[in-house]
Amino acid sequence: MELRADKLSVRRDARPVLQDVDCTLPPGSRVLALGRSGAGKTAxxxxxxxLVTPASGQVLWNGEDVARMGPAQKRARQAAFGMVFQTDALFDSMTVRRNVLLPLERRRVPRDEAEARADEVLRxxxxxxxxxxxxxxxSGGMRKRAGIxxxxxxxxxxxxxxxxxxxLDPGTARQVARVLLDVAGSGSLIVAAPDVPPELxxxxxxxLRDGRLLYDGPPAPEVETLPDEALA
Structure with missing residues (x-):
């Protein structure tokens, strides 16, 4: 799926957290969204x-404006997304397998197929x-892998x-990075981090800085020193 942000702005409690962001991510993209806390990565x-409604601008999936989609169409298209949260967001009262089965149950995947898929990804x-x-x-690393x-x-x-x-400690971080790269396959992998992860x-x-997209291009360690004037 191609993802596109067109002059995208997002507000939280009337405060801008993204401002006029433009980017296009073709299918199969391998992207690091980099920036300190509050830069706008999660937004x-x-x-x-x-998952959030833009204050202005658009998000487009394969050229279609998400805001113009009906609820059923939007839910169907969102099935194309997988989210790994900063906190693993696992339900502690459920086994690892039950946690993995949850999104499949919500999508009404037949039970036998859902269980086979859960076993496949856990392997x-x-x-x-x-x-x-x-x-x-x-362990912390195992919980991360369960979330993945x-x-x-x-x-x-x-x-x-x-x-x-x-x-995560460096060894576990390398292990999680390998899992992300291996399992993403031909799909898009978009990772947010406050610093450049050498493992990935x-x-x-x-x-991103202060809700604005300051740089979009190949890896360039010097981007963190770019002046704010570059945003213009």
Whole structure:
């Protein structure tokens, strides 16, 4: 799926968190959304996934304005997205397997197919042996991988990962990075992080500051020193 932001602005509690962002992400994109806390990375993710309503501008999926879609059409299109949250957002009262099954149940995937998919993604992230464990018994890295498995169970063509390395030691971060790259396949992988993760080389950077897109291009470590005048 092609994602496009056209003069996209988003507000939270009347405060602008994204301002006039323009970007086009073709299918199969490998993107790092880079910026410090409050830069607008999460707001951009939520807007691209149709989870927040723009204050102005547009989000387009394959050229169609999300704001003009009816609820049923929008829900159907959102099935193409998988979200990995900064916090794993697992339900501690459910086993890892039940957590992974949740998005499939909501999509009314037949039970046998849903269980087969859950087992498949748990094997892919190396958690087959922990399928019946409660999340509280998992390490931080295992919980991250469980969150990735849940996002992947719906077989998304766009995987959005919001700061997936937060709180992880370097070895675990490398393991999570490998999982993200391996399981994204031919779909788009868009990762948000406050700093460049050395474990995850991505071919395109979006650098945000104060809700504005300051840079859109190949990896360029100097972008963090760009002056605000570059926003014009």
């Amino acid at each position: 951009l993710f939520k807007a691209l996934a149709g 892919a992230v190396g958690l087959a042996d922990a399928a019946d464990a409660l999340p509280e018994r998992l 498995a849940r996002a992947l169970a719906a077989r998304p063509s766009v995987l959005l990962a919001d700061d997936p390395f937060a709180g 080389p991505l071919s395109r950077w979006l650098y």
